[in-house]
Amino acid sequence: MPAFKTLDDLHDISGKRVLVRVDLNVPVSEGKVTDATRIERVAPTIKELSAKGAKVILLAHFGRPKGEAVADMSLGQIVPAVEEVLDQAIAFAADCIGERAQDAIARMNSGDILLLENTRFHKGEEKNDAAFTAELAKNGDLYVNDAFSAAHRAHASTEGLAHHLPAYAGRTMQAELEALEKGLGNPARPVVAIVGGAKVSTKIDLLTNLVKKVDALVIGGGMANTFLAAQGIDVGKSLCEHDLAATAREIMIEAETAGCTIVLPEDGVVAREFKANAAHETVTVSAIPADAMMLDVGPKSVDKVNQWIGKAATLVWNGPLGAFEITPFDTATVAAAKHAADCTRTGKLVSVAGGGDTVSALNHAGVADDFSYVSTAGGAFLEWMEGKELPGVAVLSKTA
Template structure:
């Protein structure tokens, strides 16, 4: 596909799909600006090239209705502060008033459209809605990796009606790092997979068996694998309907000579609460009415050994309920190990990135992907609709 630097931009109207669906507190203050900051290089380049920039994004789940709490006004104001120039907010994202606001833009100016999801046609990939968005622009730029797995109007539909289309610098960077870590990795390639459910990552696990050299499985999803091997896991979270699937996946890995590492000990608790009674036990000794909520220190030592010779590490999902201090040590320890390694390290998913940020190691990870669902679908071996639409 074309890159942004291949296109003459001066004086052109450039519609940029970003993902500024950022978390905000009750007062309307942005609490995590990563999604905005990672797109700044694209926006600054467009403005330097004297393009007329039109930003479009969604916020929350207004379900096709105009809901005031999902207005992009705070986001426009915050973006203006980061860019050091005004970012006015249009009253809508389509219509005569919006078209007039776009026409009044001068070279090197920027406008933000109001929430795309105020219109139900956005998520339905409606052709007429797509055409109206495209009519605002000469060039379309997708720099919203986090929604590129969605076949929405602003991601896919719009590309059929614009003269020129390309990826922004963030989207380009996301795909380059994924290619380096999964399609053409330096080996050994070690995958770390955690989180709550096997079901949510089953396709990714199956696809990774064709690519990785070793795999570490932790988090609540490890309980399903442990139980499939005959271990009693107390009241730990388990997907009983996937026990056979988990066992089959371990068997397939063995046949392919891919080593899968499960916890050898856990931090068990009598209940899921910050003040729960906790103790370290081996996986053979989880008490009947207790639950495993983090990997234990012996597992950390084991997993560190697995990572010692890794040249590429891909991480999706925490090792425990890291939101509570009592169950955060396993994830934090692994974050420090990955950060200190000499491997190319790529992480994806909101929980993984939140945990790494909490550990203070964000600057020492090679790349933290901005997309959760999109990153996971790439791990599943799927082609993202938003990427395909740019080809």
């Protein structure tokens, strides 16, 4: 991974205006933040800069206002939650450029924190418009990007600013990039990847990239049915993209060429209806009843997955093995997650996981804190796993 500057490279910043791009796109219900995880993730960077006497100016987006000022997408409503996490007063400006922003910044003292209004209230943000970026840049002396989750977008506040101001990675961005480097960039081998979820169609690029980089690829969830069907196995009424059989076979051929073992379920837990505690049975994958659907992988398959986890030095995980949201079809995902957590705790395994469903699944299993790193960055994490360059990361490397 190319070098990038971090907060360790920032010296004598007392009184300096530091524009900090953060991810504050948190869930809100009836004007209250219902999950402050993303605020908690960026708190260390904000506190460190404030403690060093910087004037900390936060840039963030919220929702998809499409370049219009939309009242219920104002960042003003999350100020109390940010103040609670930081245990510090936060000022708010009703715009991110222009007089209102400039006046609020002019009132700042060293160590103060100011949140500017939603950058996406301006069409120039998502267009990475040069004039809009220049207006943003006027408000700062330095730029810190701590929003890995938005790094796959070349927007004004995630990419453009790094061309105007000295640019640095915040602590969350730094931790994410270092974890990803251990995961796939320069990992300890053997490397095992677990990829689950519903559809192959959403993860073709991911699977194609992984088979070239990992020693074993475990495929679970609805995706596994497509691979089984591609081998001529009748998967009954299981979720399956039959039209992607040729794609699945191509991925298996690529894996064989690259020396990557693809691990598919040998048995599964099947039911006739998709609901919690539905009547179910465990069968081999070659004996799935025509009127049933596989909703989880079976115990033999879990043993095989756990054996691979046990052999691995590095594990990269994206997506559950079954329909973990409903019991008892969460059994395989929970068992594999707990085994990976045990191996990580004993120091035998570096485990990196990410993607929305994955975070939920690991939280459900009660082991998210035991993994080496759990990324909350959905799209950016996936694009990194697909081997794509992330504009918000690349620009930090280029300015290093």
